[in-house]
Amino acid sequence: MSKSLQGKQRTRNGQRGHYLLRLFTAGNGPNSKKALANLRCLCQEHLKGRCTIETVDVVKDFQAAVRDNILVTPALILVAPRPRVTVLGNLSDLPTVLAALRLSGSES
Amino acid sequence: MHGKRRTISKVPTQIAGLDEILEGGLPRGRTSLVCGGPGSGKTVLGLEFLCRGAMAGDPGVFVTFEERAEAVRMNAMSMGWDLGALEKAGKIAIVEARLSGDEVLSGDFDIQGLLTIVGGHAARIRARRVVMDALDVLLRVYNDRHRERIELSRLHDWLTDQGLTSVLSVKTYRDDNEGSQYEFLDFMADCVIRLDHRVVGQVATRRLRVIKYRGSGFGTNEYPYVIGHCGIVLFPLTQAELNHQPLGPKMSSGLKGLDVMLDGGLRRTSCILVSGNSGTGKTTLASTFAQAACRRGERVLCLNFEESKEALISGMLSAGIDLRPSIRARKLMVQTALPESTGSDGHLIRAIEALDFFKPDHLIIDAISACLRMGSGQAAFDFMMRLISAVKERGITSILTNQVSGLIGSDEELSGIGFSSVVDAVIQLRFIETDQEVNRQIFIVKSRGSAHSNRRQSFIITDRGIEFPDHSQPPSVQTRRTGRKDGGK
Numbered sequence: 001m002s003k004s005l006q007g008k009q010r011t012r013n014g015q016r017g018h019y020l021l022r023l024f025t026a027g028n029g030p031n032s033k034k035a036l037a038n039l040r041c042l043c044q045e046h047l048k049g050r051c052t053i054e055t056v057d058v059v060k061d062f063q064a065a066v067r068d069n070i071l072v073t074p075a076l077i078l079v080a081p082r083p084r085v086t087v088l089g090n091l092s093d094l095p096t097v098l099a100a101l102r103l104s105g106s107e108s
Numbered sequence: 109m110h111g112k113r114r115t116i117s118k119v120p121t122q123i124a125g126l127d128e129i130l131e132g133g134l135p136r137g138r139t140s141l142v143c144g145g146p147g148s149g150k151t152v153l154g155l156e157f158l159c160r161g162a163m164a165g166d167p168g169v170f171v172t173f174e175e176r177a178e179a180v181r182m183n184a185m186s187m188g189w190d191l192g193a194l195e196k197a198g199k200i201a202i203v204e205a206r207l208s209g210d211e212v213l214s215g216d217f218d219i220q221g222l223l224t225i226v227g228g229h230a231a232r233i234r235a236r237r238v239v240m241d242a243l244d245v246l247l248r249v250y251n252d253r254h255r256e257r258i259e260l261s262r263l264h265d266w267l268t269d270q271g272l273t274s275v276l277s278v279k280t281y282r283d284d285n286e287g288s289q290y291e292f293l294d295f296m297a298d299c300v301i302r303l304d305h306r307v308v309g310q311v312a313t314r315r316l317r318v319i320k321y322r323g324s325g326f327g328t329n330e331y332p333y334v335i336g337h338c339g340i341v342l343f344p345l346t347q348a349e350l351n352h353q354p355l356g357p358k359m360s361s362g363l364k365g366l367d368v369m370l371d372g373g374l375r376r377t378s379c380i381l382v383s384g385n386s387g388t389g390k391t392t393l394a395s396t397f398a399q400a401a402c403r404r405g406e407r408v409l410c411l412n413f414e415e416s417k418e419a420l421i422s423g424m425l426s427a428g429i430d431l432r433p434s435i436r437a438r439k440l441m442v443q444t445a446l447p448e449s450t451g452s453d454g455h456l457i458r459a460i461e462a463l464d465f466f467k468p469d470h471l472i473i474d475a476i477s478a479c480l481r482m483g484s485g486q487a488a489f490d491f492m493m494r495l496i497s498a499v500k501e502r503g504i505t506s507i508l509t510n511q512v513s514g515l516i517g518s519d520e521e522l523s524g525i526g527f528s529s530v531v532d533a534v535i536q537l538r539f540i541e542t543d544q545e546v547n548r549q550i551f552i553v554k555s556r557g558s559a560h561s562n563r564r565q566s567f568i569i570t571d572r573g574i575e576f577p578d579h580s581q582p583p584s585v586q587t588r589r590t591g592r593k594d595g596g597k
Contacts (some may be wrong), residue, residue, distance in 0.1 A: 017234045024221060026218070026220030026221060026224060027220070027365065029220075029511055031215075031216050031217060031218065033512055034216075037217075037532075038215075038535030042249070057222050058224040058225075059220070059224055060226065062224045062225055063228070065221050065224050065225050065228075066228070069204070069205070069206070070218045070220065070221040070223050070225075071205050071207060071219060071221045071222040071225070072207075072218060072219050072220075072548065073217060073218065073219075073221040073247065074217060075211075075217070075222045076480075084231065085209040085212065086208070086212070087211065087212045087213075087214055088211050088212070088249070089212050089213055089214040089215035089217040090214075090215035090216050090217065091214050091215055092214060092215030092216070093214040093215055095214060096213075096214045096261070097212070097214050099212075100212035100214070
């Protein structure tokens with residue numbers, strides 16, 4: 001089971017520079033909550049209006065974890081734009097996450 | 109409350125010899141740890157545990173952190189285990205749990221994803237066994253001992269909650285400060301097995317040791333093992349008592365003259381050492397025995413470490429002994445090997461496989477002196493002790509030839525590699541020089557549980573075999589019996 005957080009974050013989809021982020025969490029544990037909060041915050045700050053967040057709870061959908069080989073959670077996959085990047089952890093270290101998502105220079 | 113001791117429930121591994129050491133198998137529903145250096149056979153052990161279980165109807169999940177699933181399948185296939193077929197039959201699931209290594213780490217995480225994947229597969233095939241191979245590779249992502257421990261406890265608790273009988277394998281290096289890196293795993297696991305792969309005298313040897321087994325006894329020695337072409341084989345000498353068969357009735361040695369010297373012949377199930385210099389006729393004597401036994405309809409296995417089967421046959425033909433009919437009748441099996449070709453463990457497994465396949469009444473080893481070339485004196489001793497023990501347990505007669513050096517072999521060399529306690533009879537062959545010629549003599553040094561001649565008897569090797577020409581002086585039998593009457597152990 002996965003759901004997309006669309007709406008106001010999802011505009012101009014398919015356009016160059018649009019981010020598709022898939023966040024894998026396990027249940028409702030503190031790390032899951034932290035990761036989702038951190039990611040929302042990051043998108044609000046740096047990717048406003050040009051990102052889609054897909055969340056997958058591996059406890060509910062183990063096949064999704066198999067498909068993307070998710071061994072540790074939380075895990076964030078930058079699906080688009082390419083190349084694909086995986087970030088493990090609750091995303092608490094913002095500069096590291098920004099650098100991984102190639103957003104370091106995009107302060108605005 | 110009953111005073112009866114409760115024994116824990118175990119899952120047999122069905123790995124040759126391992127269940128004897130583990131006194132039944134691995135602890136059911138609990139976690140066992142297998143650690144060892146690279147190439148020590150951790151993966152094979154895990155795979156074998158899983159495959160043998162799956163083939164017996166006990167499904168399992170194999171989690172590989174290091175190798176690709178395809179490599180695991182090929183690895184298993186080389187041992188004759190068809191993982192692909194077992195997967196299709198829903199008896200085995202392979203989980204390729206490899207981190208790519210380029211993940212970015214940010215903040216806290218845990219292995220819930222892995223547990224979910226394993227749990228999902230386990231539920232799908234109703235698995236009762238789980239093997240996690242090269243767990244250390246996964247742990248590397250933490251780069252923090254404290255967090256490693258927390259995750260391992262989580263894993264351990266989860267496995268226990270699921271009631272899965274699990275084997276975790278971890279790579280360890282012996283001469284490494286990090287040797288104790290996974291020490292806490294030893295505390296956590298209910299059973300810890302250590303595999304060691306070392307080189308002694310240029311020959312690789314493998315040793316298995318059980319470090320602990322919560323709630324159970326176990327064999328505490330180091331046990332040699334080999335990775336054969338159908339898995340791991342161990343040779344535990346776990347029984348405290350010797351289960352050797354007692355010496356049996358007399359049988360002909362194949363030579364009337366020698367039978368007279370031995371007061372009727374050789375005893376069945378005994379271990380007979382034929383010692384002498386090169387060329388004294390040891391192989392001829394052993395072949396005479398083999399031919400006679402085969403003619404009686406008995407089976408003889410000959411392990412030859414000195415010459416090829418063809419060389420043996422043609423050599424014996426010149427002495428009037430034709431081994432070919434016995435071989436054709438499948439009464440005689442000649443198995444040759446170069447001692448240097450593998451370690452003593454490898455030779456042992458081959459020999460025992462031949463014993464169990466051919467089921468001989470008698471075994472000839474030509475020559476035990478060549479066994480020293482298996483690596484070291486210790487290697488040769490291990491080989492001989494274990495093989496002779498296996499032979500005696502099966503009630504098989506063994507004839508060992510031993511080449512001694514020097515013109516006249518010293519008495520110390522008579523017992524070969526130092527296992528004289530298991531040798532029941534010693535026949536010495538030697539050259540005797542007179543003014544004009546060199547003649548051969550045979551002498552019975554010892555014959556447990558039997559009277560024997562105390563005379564040195566001359567013999568010749570003709571194109572009709574071994575002959576005792578000295579008919580005017582029939583060999584006498586010493587009336588005093590040497591050794592115990594019952595034949596000892």
